[in-house]
Amino acid sequence: MSGDHIEFSEVFPMARLGRRTAAISAAFALAFMAGGSAVAAGGSDDDPASARTRDHAGRTIERKVDRLLSRMTTQEKLQQVQLLSDGQITDADAEAGVGSVFSLVDPVAINHFQHVAVEQSRLHIPILFAYDTIHGYRTIFPVPLGAASSFDPAVAQADAVVGAKESAIQGLKQIYSPMVDVSHEPRWGRIVEGAGEDPYLGSVMSAARVEGTQGTDYSAPDKVVASVKHYVAYGQPEGGRDYNTTDLSESRLRNLYLPPFKAAIDAGADTVMCSFNAINGVPGCANEYTETEILKKEWGFDGFVESDYTAVAELRACPPVKPDSGPCGHGVAADGPDAGAAALMAGTDSEMVSTNLRDYGQELLADGRITMSRLDDAVRRILRVKFRAGLFDHPYVDVGTASDPASYGQPADLAKSRWAAGRSMVLLKNDGGALPLDATRSTALIGPFGQTVDEMLGPWSGRGSDDLAPKFVSLLDGLTAASSAPVTYTAACNLAHNFDPPNNAVPPITADDEVCAGPGVDGTTIQDAVAAANSADQVVLALGESGFMSGESNSRSQLDLPGHQEDLLNAVVATGKPVVVVLLNGHPLDLTAVVDEPAAILEAWFPGTEGGNAVADVLYGKVNPGGKLPVSFPRGVGTVPYYYNHEPAGRPCDATFKWNARYRDLPTCDPLYAFGYGLSYTSFDVSDLTLSRTSVGRNGSVTVSMVVTNTGDRAGDDVAQLYIHDPVASLSQPVRRLRGFERVSLEPGASTTVTFTLDKSDFGFYDNRGRFVVEPGTIEVYGGDSSAATMTASFTITR
Known part of the structure; x- marks a missing residue:
């Protein structure tokens, strides 16, 4: 397939997740009470920008932000973009107007510093308190990689709902979750925090966690604002070593690593954490292309971006020209002022732990290395989130409730x-x-x-x-x-x-x-x-x-x-x-x-x-x-990275023939256990793969159905999985891509028909110029209950 392309403004491939995940709350209630499932399939051409349009309350918030920003001094603005740890915060910081604090969990201390900020600072701006609630605050759920194994977004959402509630009881109003980094690196330690190797599954789980965390209004007393991390491609470090560099093409960035972030933003996530790693030589927290051009401009994100722990300081070369404290290494900045300027102007709005913007901001403004308009934009984004969180109306925590074991x-x-x-x-x-x-x-x-x-x-x-x-x-x-x-x-x-x-x-x-x-x-x-x-x-x-x-x-x-x-x-x-x-x-x-x-x-x-x-x-x-x-289990560490959605080679693996992409000491190129694999105490048959049509225009859709039957003697669950492959394209395409799944519960002998809808967001892909293209030609469809599904059908995309 080759030919036509669609500009980004015409399609957002993960937009339909917004409609899908809107039903997760009801699906969770049904699944929890009756052992049912949440459906992860559907279609929508809704413009995701409309989902973020603010109502009258939103316009009121913008007016409040404008008025407050107009009264702020330069130093107060520089304080607002500062994010300190629990070990750094002092009364002086709170009185000066520090923006955020993380990992402080003593409710008495939270109220103390909040009182100083609200009652003693000149403009009475509350502090945003945050914490790493990844899979529970006090009631702990399965690690996210485990939750992804459920193939049920209701599981991820249940985790997020309880974690948000318990975090909010403690006096926290932001959590650094979900982590949505797609990873093909089983050696990487943080693979445990994400949803595994597939961007589609990761997108569904990402949206579910955001909706569980924030609900429809995160100013509610049991909700908090989600921070989606680590933006972006942090999960593919060279050698599998944490914090290491990442090198990837534009098409891989957009097809594999960005979709779960886009799904989270479409679900309403209002904060994003930029990553430690460099992408093609540019660190995540100094990357104007990913932070500003894609996140803020293309996606219309109006929340704020915070750095990860000392990530701004790490932009500096070692040793830095100025003997500032903190780590260094990336070498894209000479010293602290250089690092602060690079981060802010690239799109980072809040600096965690290191204090380069707060310390050198006045100097940087005077030298023209940062602009007041960009500083104002960063502060505006932070204030907007604080107003949306209801912090100006309800800044304090109920110490009695927070200290009561019965609350958790x-x-x-x-x-x-x-x-x-x-x-x-x-x-x-x-x-x-x-x-x-x-x-x-x-x-x-x-x-x-x-x-x-x-x-x-x-x-x-x-x-x-x-x-x-x-x-x-x-x-x-x-x-x-x-x-x-x-x-x-x-x-x-x-x-x-x-x-x-x-x-x-x-x-x-x-x-x-x-x-x-x-x-x-x-x-x-x-x-x-x-x-x-x-x-x-x-x-x-x-x-x-x-x-x-x-x-x-x-x-x-x-x-x-x-x-x-x-x-x-x-x-x-x-x-x-x-x-x-x-x-x-x-x-x-x-x-x-x-x-x-x-x-x-x-x-x-x-x-x-x-x-x-x-x-x-x-x-x-x-x-x-x-x-x-949700991730392939390797057949030896020497075979990693392995992932089911790999691209074909010119000489695909054939263990019976020498001159191809094989291992001479392994009888197969398959993993020990494949993505989507899992057994049951009963048996299932997936059959009758059916397409609603065999030809479709690029703006049309195809309905795909399959029948799942419990052929055993016990009630149980199976996950119907839909994969596609574009065999002839202008860029070599993955051998399979997951495009739908549904977990079903069946009594012995029972059957159910599972239906999915494929549209242009499934047919197409991003090319290496960042364009979303839908090319005419054949699309192969695979149905079953693992990535090794053998039922096949096909349809043709016409011009």
Whole structure:
């Protein structure tokens, strides 16, 4: 296909997500009560700019912003663009008019500094208090990669609703979530915080989280403003190492990495965090093209952009010309003034932690290196968000409510966390129907993660382990409560955490630092685990990663089970008892060395506060797992990055032929487990792929349907998945692209028809000049319940 193109103003490929996610609230209620699903398909040609048109209240806010801005001195404006940490803020900062503060969570201290700002500063502008509520504040939900495994936006939205409510109770009015970075790098530690490798799935989850966080009006007492991060392409660092550089084409930027951000903006997100990484040599927080040209001009974003932690200081070369404190490295600025100017003029509106704009702004204005109009624009955006958040009317937190344990972990919210965790688990293997377990038979729980908190909650778990937080449910707690027969626990080996020592100077990792390198916390060894297995009817082996092995600055060079967990697995399997592995992890793991050993493998990720109960629900059959992988599991770390939506090569992989894109030491180029893969305790058949037409104009649409049938003997969920491929185009296109999915719940023998609508936002793609093009020719359609779907059909796009 080649030929016609459409200008950006004619189409926003993710615009239809706005209509889709508007129904998520109702879908969540239905899904939570009845085990149903939320539909992730539909179409709309609505202009997304209309969705952001402000009503009378919005015009009133603009007048208030204008009046306040006209009264501000230059130094007050420079204070307003300053974002300080909890360890930096002082009374003097508050009185001077500092704009924002993050990670301060003591409600008394929040009210103190807010009182100084509101009552003692000249213009009485309130401070915006923020926090990293990623998958829960005190009631912790599954990590976002786990939530994406649900293929149900209602799960992501439930997480966001509860996290926003608990954050707001604490006195916070902004959260640094959602993280929507698409990643094809399983080594990257922060892959755990996003929705995996697909921009379509990521867009659906992104919009759901924004709507759950903000609702229709984030001035509401149980809502906060969302900050979408990390803008942009942070999830594809070279070598999988956090903060590292990214180099990519214009088409990849727009087709793969921008869509989840666009979906979040269309859903109403009012703040964006620019990223640490450089994109094609230009750091994210000094990138005029991405921050101003795309985000603010093309997309019409009228909120504000904040930098990530010291990201403005990091623009400087090392050593900087001026001996300012803070990190340096990118080398696009000589010193602090240079860095502040570069960030502001590129489109960064708020500087986190480093103080280059506040300290040097007057000098930069005098020298003409920044303009007053651009500074005013930044301040205007910040004030606009504060007015929309209702901070001028309600600046203070209710200390009594914030300090009351009953305010957090409410029964309904814990039930949602448990529901979300069960819905997020993926059954990778189940030979011989090993699962579900028999609750009347004795169970030996073995492994270092049976009673640990961090492996339930995972990284970025807010204040989920604080005194005011609800008590987490361990695996041992959950299995014991669910079983009518004895459950024993043997740690078998240790869980060392020497990855984050004082002063952040990480020493070389030794054997003593690894998971499963010595006796367990209960003094037991692998030999004790063998004895425990021999004494039980069935074995649950809890393996995976320490909670400190994923998240920020936790990239891994190897992706296998760390330490001697493989030895533990082999020893327990050798007993001959049925062994079920429960994985607790944040990276997609390399399981090639162990996949053949256990009878069953359940991917539970880091499941949250109610994780132990949720795992037990699945293991004992109360919940039938229906999750699907949002990311490919590699067949060896040497095969990464691998992702299902790769482009074809001139010599595509054929393991039976030498001269092509294969590995000489692997029998296949396929991953161990593919995107969209997941088993169930029942069986399903996906059939009857049908198109409403075989020819369509570029502005037309095609309805695609398929039938899902439960062919087994248990009720369960499956996810119908729709993929397309453009086989002949002006740019080589991915071998498959997800363009619709729906999770359905079916009784044994029942069938349902799932329908999707494809339109120009699906047919087309962005070229390397940033143009959205819809080219005439054939579009191949694939239907099934994984990215390996085999049902095919096709239609033709006419000129």
